[in-house]
Amino acid sequence: MVVTGDVLQGFLQAIQPSSLLATAVGCLLGIVVGMIPGMTISSGIIILLPLTFVLDPNVSIALLLGLYVGGMLGGSFSAILLNIPGTPSAAATALDGHPLVARGETGRALGVAMLASFAGGLFSFLCLFLISPSLADLALGFRAPDLFSLMFLGLTMICSFAAQSWIKGLLSAVIGLAIVSIGQDPVMGTARFTFGDTNLLSGIHFLTALIGLFAIPQLIGNLGKKTIDGVVRTPSIPFKSLLPTLPDLRRMRLPVTIGSIAGSFLGMLPGAGGPIAAFISYDYARKTAQNSNEFGKGAIEGIAAPESANNAVTGGALIPMMTLGIPGDPVTAVLIGALLIHGLAPGPLLFIEHGDFAYGIIFSFFWANIFNLVIALAGLRLLIKLAAAPRTILMPAIAILCVVGSYALRNSFFDVYVMFCFGLLGLVMKWLDMPVVPLLLALVLGQQLEENLRIALTGSQGDISVFFTSPFSALFLSLSVVSVIWSIQSTRGMQNKEAGT
Amino acid sequence: MMARRNVLAGMVLLAIGLGYGVLTAGLPDRSLPGTPGPAFLPWLITAGWLALSTALLVRGLLGGGKNSTDVIEHRIPAQGWPALVGFAAYLLLLPTLGFIVASILFFASLTWLYGERNKLRIVLPAIIIPIVLFYLFTAGFQVLLPRGPWW
Numbered sequence: 312m313v314v315t316g317d318v319l320q321g322f323l324q325a326i327q328p329s330s331l332l333a334t335a336v337g338c339l340l341g342i343v344v345g346m347i348p349g350m351t352i353s354s355g356i357i358i359l360l361p362l363t364f365v366l367d368p369n370v371s372i373a374l375l376l377g378l379y380v381g382g383m384l385g386g387s388f389s390a391i392l393l394n395i396p397g398t399p400s401a402a403a404t405a406l407d408g409h410p411l412v413a414r415g416e417t418g419r420a421l422g423v424a425m426l427a428s429f430a431g432g433l434f435s436f437l438c439l440f441l442i443s444p445s446l447a448d449l450a451l452g453f454r455a456p457d458l459f460s461l462m463f464l465g466l467t468m469i470c471s472f473a474a475q476s477w478i479k480g481l482l483s484a485v486i487g488l489a490i491v492s493i494g495q496d497p498v499m500g501t502a503r504f505t506f507g508d509t510n511l512l513s514g515i516h517f518l519t520a521l522i523g524l525f526a527i528p529q530l531i532g533n534l535g536k537k538t539i540d541g542v543v544r545t546p547s548i549p550f551k552s553l554l555p556t557l558p559d560l561r562r563m564r565l566p567v568t569i570g571s572i573a574g575s576f577l578g579m580l581p582g583a584g585g586p587i588a589a590f591i592s593y594d595y596a597r598k599t600a601q602n603s604n605e606f607g608k609g610a611i612e613g614i615a616a617p618e619s620a621n622n623a624v625t626g627g628a629l630i631p632m633m634t635l636g637i638p639g640d641p642v643t644a645v646l647i648g649a650l651l652i653h654g655l656a657p658g659p660l661l662f663i664e665h666g667d668f669a670y671g672i673i674f675s676f677f678w679a680n681i682f683n684l685v686i687a688l689a690g691l692r693l694l695i696k697l698a699a700a701p702r703t704i705l706m707p708a709i710a711i712l713c714v715v716g717s718y719a720l721r722n723s724f725f726d727v728y729v730m731f732c733f734g735l736l737g738l739v740m741k742w743l744d745m746p747v748v749p750l751l752l753a754l755v756l757g758q759q760l761e762e763n764l765r766i767a768l769t770g771s772q773g774d775i776s777v778f779f780t781s782p783f784s785a786l787f788l789s790l791s792v793v794s795v796i797w798s799i800q801s802t803r804g805m806q807n808k809e810a811g812t
Numbered sequence: 813m814m815a816r817r818n819v820l821a822g823m824v825l826l827a828i829g830l831g832y833g834v835l836t837a838g839l840p841d842r843s844l845p846g847t848p849g850p851a852f853l854p855w856l857i858t859a860g861w862l863a864l865s866t867a868l869l870v871r872g873l874l875g876g877g878k879n880s881t882d883v884i885e886h887r888i889p890a891q892g893w894p895a896l897v898g899f900a901a902y903l904l905l906l907p908t909l910g911f912i913v914a915s916i917l918f919f920a921s922l923t924w925l926y927g928e929r930n931k932l933r934i935v936l937p938a939i940i941i942p943i944v945l946f947y948l949f950t951a952g953f954q955v956l957l958p959r960g961p962w963w
Contacts, residue, residue, distance in 0.1 A: 361953075362953065365952075365953050365954070478864055479868070481864055482825065485860045485864060486861075488853070488857050489832060489857050496853075498850070501840055503839055503850055503851075504835055504854075527899075531889070531896065532889070534891040534892050534925060701928075703926040706926055707926070707937075707938075707941075708919075708945075710918070710922060711915050711941070711942060711945060712945070714903070714906070714915075715945060715949055718955070718957065719949065719953065722955065722956050724906070724907060731899065731903055738896075743818075743821050745821075764853065765847075765853075768848045769848065772847065773846040773847060773848070
């Protein structure tokens with residue numbers, strides 16, 4: 312009965328005019344952000360996050376979810392129209408989307424992408440709705456050793472997937488943990504590495520770190536790019552051409568099914584994310600298609616499979632985020648941060664203590680998929696014009712928003728300077744080809760990781776076997792070892808390939 | 813190229829790791845016997861940091877990453893350095909000049925660095941956008957953005 316009440320409350324929360332409006336605005340912004348090559352969804356959310364401080368948590372999350380879902384579709388638009396994927400997940404869509412544009416079938420390519428994204432998003436909504444409560448129930452039984460091992464697994468998996476070099480992936484996570492250790496320790500409140508500075512007592516706020524790490528390298532990197540504008544030069548697209556024909560719909564059925572299932576499943580794995588799901592689905596769709604020789608030349612199936620997959624990833628990634636507090640990708644890591652800012656900790660207790668809010672998120676995700684389709688269909692021409700705003704205006708505006716966003720956290724210049732230092736760190740990491748995602752995850756999970764580690768060891772009076780005697784903890788630690796070994800093997804494979812070429 | 817960077821990064825990270833270890837050794841021990849104290853995680857981090865930075869150094873010395881093709885892509889563009897200096901100057905001048913004046917100057921210089929040469933297209937957005945953002949955040953979101961002597 313309690314669950315039914317929460318479902319209803321969540322539904323009512325999600326259909327409040329303010330939530331619906333926020334979802335729609337988020338979708339609109341997301342599509343535009345996704346369409347701008349050089350802007351990532353994570354950056355879009357990070358820049359928007361300070362604006363949500365004054366909003367209700369459900370409205371704020373609805374806005375950010377809309378941006379997440381919209382960003383995926385927007386990324387595909389620029390992949391199809393310009394052959395420049397707006398997001399990494401959209402790279403597979405460009406393979407067949409752009410050849411269709413070159414053949415003069417722009418509307419058909421965009422229409423298939425929109426519909427496939429919608430189908431993938433809805434499928435992942437169903438997974439999110441059906442799986443999350445059961446997974447949260449299971450996770451409620453987790454004790455401190457299990458939680459520590461689970462977070463450790465999340466970190467190692469992200470390191471494995473995010474990095475070309477496992478050493479650099481793990482180093483990035485270790486640097487993140489070292490940054491988290493600044494300030495009062497979470498168990499006894501002892502000041503660590505503060506050098507007597509009171510600003511450091513409460514630690515480094517992860518949002519300032521995120522803004523610096525993501526936005527500044529992007530601003531600097533975009534200074535060297537010359538071919539970022541140009542979306543506006545696409546031909547006019549009649550509304551009718553966006554609607555897929557019946558034969559196209561028939562051809563889309565199997566690839567959309569493959570993409571939706573693969574995307575939802577891979578989205579749940581921390582770190583796997585959109586690009587992997589999109590390419591795996593593309594590959595499967597090619598193998599199962601009768602017209603596999605058309606792939607790469609403008610096959611409808613080649614758009615439908617990766618598109619449904621990358622939008623299905625969004626719902627899949629929300630499952631571990633909401634039930635376990637483990638982000639499935641960088642965007643959900645930022646969403647965890649957004650929830651924490653509003654005093655809500657994602658994890659199994661979210662469904663118990665704030666069940667209505669948890670279901671509100673799930674239903675807002677549903678509405679985000681609906682609005683995404685409606686806005687994309689109805690406002691395509693306007694969206695293309697918005698995305699074509701000159702970067703000479705857009706990028707300086709983003710730079711100033713980064714400063715305002717960091718300052719707004721605590722009305723303190725200290726946070727602004729910290730943000731800038733993290734920007735420099737981000738540039739150095741980029742120069743070294745070191746991924747920032749493990750660092751980001753360490754910043755989000757670090758404190759809980761330490762808390763659970765110390766609680767577990769205090770409970771066992773320093774006996775580390777507690778991590779191996781609990782079945783869940785042992786399972787998570789084994790999976791961590793597997794993910795690190797797999798990462799080492801794949802790095803070696805890549806090195807051998809490089810040496811071969 | 814990447815191998816040389818790995819060696820350099822390995823050495824710098826090793827030095828930072830050692831420094832972190834020294835600071836960790838100075839942390840107060842305030843725990844019950846047999847239970848982990850505030851220095852417990854920092855010691856684990858130190859161990860991991862030193863091991864991984866040594867591995868990176870060794871990998872670089874052995875020529876790992878020599879064939880990486882993405883080095884040029886990750887280089888800071890020529891306009892990036894003045895942009896970073898401008899950004900630092902903007903942050904330093906912000907408390908003195910106030911948000912609007914400092915932002916107008918920063919916005920205009922960044923627009924120029926992004927390649928805009930039309931004076932009107934540099935000046936107009938540089939004035940309008942910081943003013944709009946200032947009033948949006950101060951009036952709309954109650955953020956106390958710094959005011960300067962003039963504005």
